[in-house]
Amino acid sequence: MPPALLIIGKDLRRGIRNRSTITLAFIAPLALGFIFGQILGGVDDMDERITFSYGVVDNDGGDLGTGFASVLDQLVDDGLVELTTYTDTDEARAAVDDDDVSAAFILPEGLSDSFATASPATIEVIGNVDAPIATNVATSIAETFATRSSTAAMAGIAAAGTGVIPAEEIGTVAEEIGSSPPLASVTTVETGGDQLDFSTRMVAGMAIFFAFFVAGAAVTGILEERDEGTMARLLAAPVSRGSILFGKVSAAIIIGWVALFALMVASTVIMGADWGPVLGVLPLIITGVLAATGILALVGGLAKNAEQAGNLQSIVAVSMAMLGGAFGMVAPDPGSVWGMIAMLTPVHWFLTGLDELAVGGIAAVLPATLAMAAIAVVTGLAALTFSGKLLRP
Amino acid sequence: MGDHALEVNNLSRHFGELIAVDGVSLHVEAGETYGLLGPNGAGKSTAISMIAGLLESHGGTIRIEGEPMTTRTTAVRSRLGLVPQDLAIYPDLTARENLRFFASLYGMGTKSAKARIDEVLEVIGLSDRADDRADEFSGGMKRRLNIGIGLLHHPRLLILDEPTVGVDPQSRNAILESVEHLASEGMSVLYTTHYMEEAERLCDRIGIIDHGRLMAEGTRRELVASLGNQDRVSITATGPLADAAEAFAALDGVAEATTSEDTITLLTGDATRVVARAVETADAHGLTVASVEITQPDLEAVFLHLTGRALRD
Ligand SMILES: Nc1ncnc2c1ncn2[C@@H]1O[C@H](COP(=O)(O)OP(=O)(O)OP(=O)(O)O)[C@@H](O)[C@H]1O
Ligand SMILES: [Mg+2]
Numbered sequence: 040m041p042p043a044l045l046i047i048g049k050d051l052r053r054g055i056r057n058r059s060t061i062t063l064a065f066i067a068p069l070a071l072g073f074i075f076g077q078i079l080g081g082v083d084d085m086d087e088r089i090t091f092s093y094g095v096v097d098n099d100g101g102d103l104g105t106g107f108a109s110v111l112d113q114l115v116d117d118g119l120v121e122l123t124t125y126t127d128t129d130e131a132r133a134a135v136d137d138d139d140v141s142a143a144f145i146l147p148e149g150l151s152d153s154f155a156t157a158s159p160a161t162i163e164v165i166g167n168v169d170a171p172i173a174t175n176v177a178t179s180i181a182e183t184f185a186t187r188s189s190t191a192a193m194a195g196i197a198a199a200g201t202g203v204i205p206a207e208e209i210g211t212v213a214e215e216i217g218s219s220p221p222l223a224s225v226t227t228v229e230t231g232g233d234q235l236d237f238s239t240r241m242v243a244g245m246a247i248f249f250a251f252f253v254a255g256a257a258v259t260g261i262l263e264e265r266d267e268g269t270m271a272r273l274l275a276a277p278v279s280r281g282s283i284l285f286g287k288v289s290a291a292i293i294i295g296w297v298a299l300f301a302l303m304v305a306s307t308v309i310m311g312a313d314w315g316p317v318l319g320v321l322p323l324i325i326t327g328v329l330a331a332t333g334i335l336a337l338v339g340g341l342a343k344n345a346e347q348a349g350n351l352q353s354i355v356a357v358s359m360a361m362l363g364g365a366f367g368m369v370a371p372d373p374g375s376v377w378g379m380i381a382m383l384t385p386v387h388w389f390l391t392g393l394d395e396l397a398v399g400g401i402a403a404v405l406p407a408t409l410a411m412a413a414i415a416v417v418t419g420l421a422a423l424t425f426s427g428k429l430l431r432p
Numbered sequence: 433m434g435d436h437a438l439e440v441n442n443l444s445r446h447f448g449e450l451i452a453v454d455g456v457s458l459h460v461e462a463g464e465t466y467g468l469l470g471p472n473g474a475g476k477s478t479a480i481s482m483i484a485g486l487l488e489s490h491g492g493t494i495r496i497e498g499e500p501m502t503t504r505t506t507a508v509r510s511r512l513g514l515v516p517q518d519l520a521i522y523p524d525l526t527a528r529e530n531l532r533f534f535a536s537l538y539g540m541g542t543k544s545a546k547a548r549i550d551e552v553l554e555v556i557g558l559s560d561r562a563d564d565r566a567d568e569f570s571g572g573m574k575r576r577l578n579i580g581i582g583l584l585h586h587p588r589l590l591i592l593d594e595p596t597v598g599v600d601p602q603s604r605n606a607i608l609e610s611v612e613h614l615a616s617e618g619m620s621v622l623y624t625t626h627y628m629e630e631a632e633r634l635c636d637r638i639g640i641i642d643h644g645r646l647m648a649e650g651t652r653r654e655l656v657a658s659l660g661n662q663d664r665v666s667i668t669a670t671g672p673l674a675d676a677a678e679a680f681a682a683l684d685g686v687a688e689a690t691t692s693e694d695t696i697t698l699l700t701g702d703a704t705r706v707v708a709r710a711v712e713t714a715d716a717h718g719l720t721v722a723s724v725e726i727t728q729p730d731l732e733a734v735f736l737h738l739t740g741r742a743l744r745d
Contacts, residue, residue, distance in 0.1 A: 042537055049533050053524055268520035272581065274486045276537040277509040432486045432516075 042278040046286025047293065050260065054294050060253070062182065064298035068249040069305055070179030072242030074114070075366070091173045092121040094131045094143035101151025107144070107162070107184055114180075128165075135165050141173035142166040144181060161185075236397075239312040240390065244365035246302040247327055247389045250295050251356035254331040257291035258339030258422075259348045261429050266345055271432035280430050288332065295328035315396040319404045323392040326411035330385035333418030334359070340425030363387035385411050435498035437462045437589045437620035438483065443492035445478055452478040454644035455492070460589065465611070465621040467635030469628060469731065471743055475644040476624040477517050480593050483622070484514045497588060510538055513587030515579050517594045517624075523567035527558050527577050530566060531584060538585040548584060555610050556580040572603035579607060589620045596630065608634060628731040628743060640735055647738045655734045662729040663703035665710055667696045671719035679713050686710075694722075703728065 040048075054060045095111060097104045114120040123140055125131040131143035145163040162181040166174030264270040264287070273283050303320060306312035314320050335352045342348035360366060362377065363386025372378045381387045392407030438460040445453040453475045460466040468476050481487035483494055485501050485508075494501040499508040521530050528549060535545035553559045556576040561569065566577060579595055592611065596604045611634055615621055625631055631638050632652055639649040648655055656662070673691045680689040680696055685706050688699040696714070700706045703726045714721050735743045 040536065045533065045536050049522075049525075052529075053522065056524055267522065268516055268518040269522060270520075271481075271484075271486055271516045271518075272514065272520045272534065273537070275484045275509060275512065275514040276534070277506045277539070278537055279506050432481060 042276075042282040043286035043289065046273070046283065047290045050287065050290030051293065054256075054290070060256075060294065063249060064253045064294060065301055065305075066175075066179060067183055068242070068245040068298075068302055069309075070176060071183050072238070072245040072302075072306060073310055074119070074176075074180065074183075075241045075245070090118060090121055091142075091176060092123070092140045093173075093177055094123045094125050094134050094140040095146070096125045096128055096131045096143065097146045098128075098148045099146040099150040103151040104146050107146060110180070110184055111144075132165055135167050138167065138169070140167075141170035142177040144177065236313060238310060239306070239314060240393070242302065242306040242310065242312050243314065243393055244360070244363075244386070244390060246299050246306075247331070247363075247386050248356065248360040248365040250299055250328055251331045251335060251352070251359065253295045253298055254291055254328055255335040255339060255349065255352040255356070256294070257288040257332050258336045258342075258425075258429070259345045259352070260291055261287050262339070262342065262345035262348055265429075265431065268432075270430070274430065274432055280426075283430060284426055288336070292328055292332050295332065296324060299324045299328060313397075315393060316401055319396040319401040320393070322408040323389055323396075323404055323411070326408050326415060327385050327389040327392075329415035330388075330411040330418070333415045333422060334385070336422035336425075337418045340422050340429065359384040359386050364390055382410075383414065385414055388414075435462075435495070436460060437464070437497060438466075438622060439493075439495040439498075440479075440483065441493045443479060443482060443489055443494065445475075445482060445487065445490050451644050453482070453489075456641070456644070456646045457492075458639050458646060458649065460620050460622055462588075462620055463615075463618050464636045465615045465623060465634050467631035467638040468622065468624040468641055469626065469631045469638055469735070469743075470624075470641035471626050471741070474626075474641045476641060477593055478644075479641075480514075480517075480591055480622070480624060484512055484591060485509060510585065511588040513582040513585065513590040515582035515590070515592040515595050517597070519574050519578050521566045521574060521577050521581065524565060526563050526565050527553065527569075527580075528562045530577060531581060534581045535584050540585060548586075552580045552584055555583075555613070557606060572599045575599050575603065576607065579610070583614060583619075587619070589622065590614060591622045593624050594626070595623075596625070596627070626743060628735070632731060638731065640731075640738060642735075642739050642741075648734065652731065655731060656729050657701075659729050659734060659737055660701065662733065663700050663706075664727040665698040665700060665703050665707055666725045666727070667698075667710060667714060668694055668722045668725075669696065669714055669719040670694065670722065672717065673719065676714065676717035676719060679717060680710065683709055683713060 093111070095108070097108065111120060111122055115122050123134065125134060125143065128145050131140075131145065134140050135143050143165045145165065147161060147163065150162070162185060164174065164177050164181050166177065261270070261284075264273065274280070300321075303314050303317075303324070307314065335355065338351050338355050339348035342351055362381040363384040364381075365386045373382070388407040388410045392404045392411075395403035395407060436459040438458075440459065441457050443453055443456045444451070456475075456479055458466070458468075468479070470476050478487065482489045483501065485494075485503050485505060488503050496508050496511050499505075499511075501508055522533070525533070531549045531552060532545060535549060540548065550559070553562050556579060558573060558576060558580070561573065566574060569577065575595065575598070579592065582592070583590055595611075596607050599607065608630065611621060611623065615634070621634075623630070623634055635652075637649065637651055638655060640647045640655070648658065650658070673694070673696060677689055677691045677696070680686060680691075680698060683689075683698070683706060685702060686698050686700050690697050696710075698706060698710060707724060707726060711721060711724065732743055735741070
């Protein structure tokens with residue numbers, strides 16, 4: 040078997056084994072898209088909605104605890120969640136055991152402090168084994184909040200470094216960013232009749248947003264091999280450097296493709312989303328992942344290690360997703376500077392392509408496909424200049 | 433044929449201002465175990481990285497069985513097995529999966545790989561843990577797996593870069609035994625270490641490296657002999673020691689004799705040749721010998737002599 044294929048096979052095996060890959064590529068975007076779609080979407084079919092009943096214990100009492108509470112409050116306002124507050128973990132655990140609630144969130148002491156320094160803290164979810172779906176949704180809510188808050192905290196720390204925000208306010212900023220997109224988007228989003236339907240747009244936006252994280256593995260995967268020392272072995276094997284590079288990058292791209300495709304299928308089956316004809320969606324998925332890979336390879340190539348690359352990539356992914364309209368925000372005016380920058384993001388083209396597909400049929404995805412292919416080629420070629428620097432023991 | 437397993441000529445590499453490897457020339461004969469002995473930062477790993485084709489050299493040539501090795505050549509790499517100093521295994525794969533992946537990279541067929549993997553698992557003593565993930569292993573077990581991957585494909589030349597660092601004595605002994613075993617099967621081995629006991633035990637020839645330069649090279653015997661009259665015979669005795677001093681100094685093969693209150697110390701090129709006559713001489717001068725001690729210099733002494741520093745600080 041060609042060495043590149045062997046490397047792809049190995050990376051896919053590790054990707055499947057590694058639960059965080061599946062969470063990032065599949066579960067998180069699905070759950071987020073679902074929740075955002077529910078919160079922001081059709082007010083008409085209120086009674087068909089499922090209501091989950093959850094408990095919460097706030098041992099933190101800080102900014103982040105408040106931020107998380109406001110996220111939950113919003114879900115309550117939308118009738119998606121019934122919430123009971125408990126004073127301590129034991130009480131919550133008993134409530135879960137007695138089936139009073141399906142799951143409970145335990146915010147640990149010091150949660151806010153840990154985010155202010157961008158070091159990991161864990162929001163614990165106690166779930167009832169008899170309510171696996173409710174528990175899964177609860178886990179996703181907690182994970183999503185944690186991911187967004189830490190990304191926001193990182194952005195906050197970056198901003199503090201430039202003096203835009205004083206360091207002591209990072210926690211507050213993280214809380215605001217962590218909880219604000221739904222609020223902001225409720226007021227700004229309108230659903231147009233000649234576009235993709237709203238919840239599909241939410242899921243598709245989340246899908247391409249998370250595809251960025253998966254595609255980032257093209258470079259972080261190489262840096263990880265270096266951190267793990269295995270790059271030395273790959274380089275020592277009778278395999279060309281080109282094969283190693285091709286194998287590593289392809290694995291990330293394939294995982295991205297599979298994840299996006301699976302998200303399309305899952306959201307269609309589970310939520311009744313309508314992405315449009317598969318033949319029209321496929322070219323968008325293929326080029327969208329390629330473009331995301333190229334951009335993140337370029338960004339990641341600047342980093343020294345996997346962790347640094349991951350941080351840089353998160354910042355770029357979040358910015359592009361916001362600009363491109365992945366969180367249900369209104370796209371900037373195409374004539375403005377922001378509008379022009381948005382045109383450089385695959386997120387914008389991916390969603391535009393789906394919009395065009397909904398209106399104009401399969402051929403209508405061509406401009407978006409070409410735009411993303413062009414982004415992929417330009418950034419990919421530029422990123423290749425880093426390959427010599429990356430392929431080192 | 434007649435090519436050496438490895439031939440390195442005038443190999444150099446710098447990092448910025450720092451010269452990590454400075455004109456190193458050495459060769460490993462087919463079937464030989466060659467030890468590269470040097471302290472931290474001597475340039476061992478940098479030299480190894482160039483020999484294995486991972487790092488570009490800034491001068492010099494490398495030949496594996498006569499074939500040139502650079503960072504761009506691929507075919508010749510299959511003759512090499514590398515055990516890097518830092519662990520190089522996938523933590524989320526099992527021992528067997530790690531071995532299987534690298535076997536396939538070296539072009540081994542599924543069938544021959546399967547048999548060979550079982551064999552290697554046996555050699556590194558991980559047969560019963562083969563299907564456990566590497567991140568569940570102890571430090572010593574990870575080290576052993578690290579070595580196993582290097583010798584999977586029956587390399588003609590096995591390069592081990594300090595494979596016993598951070599390993600308990602028992603695992604360490606197991607590692608040394610498997611290297612001895614491989615050498616006895618005819619594999620050529622290049623072994624770096626800063627433990628002189630390992631170099632003395634395993635290696636047919638030893639190169640001493642410091643500050644990127646190969647300071648001396650030879651068998652252990654040759655290296656020690658290069659120090660000259662460095663065997664030391666210490667005779668502890670009672671009686672008129674001072675009166676006998678001259679007679680000891682006059683003995684054939686004795687370079688120097690010093691006496692203290694109860695000990696006579698002789699420096700000689702060959703202690704075994706001198707010791708019997710020294711005892712005779714003591715007897716003849718009416719001394720009562722309490723004990724005789726012979727100390728031969730070791731590689732540590734050679735290193736000290738060459739560099740003015742101890743091997744380990
Ligand atoms: N990538 C690098 N960049 C800069 N300097 C380096 C690099 N690799 C090695 N060096 C330097 O080159 C010198 C030789 O290092 P090397 O790792 O070869 O030593 P070593 O003999 O293997 O030491 P040890 O016994 O500690 O493993 C050291 O001074 C080291 O700091
Ligand atoms: Mg070293």
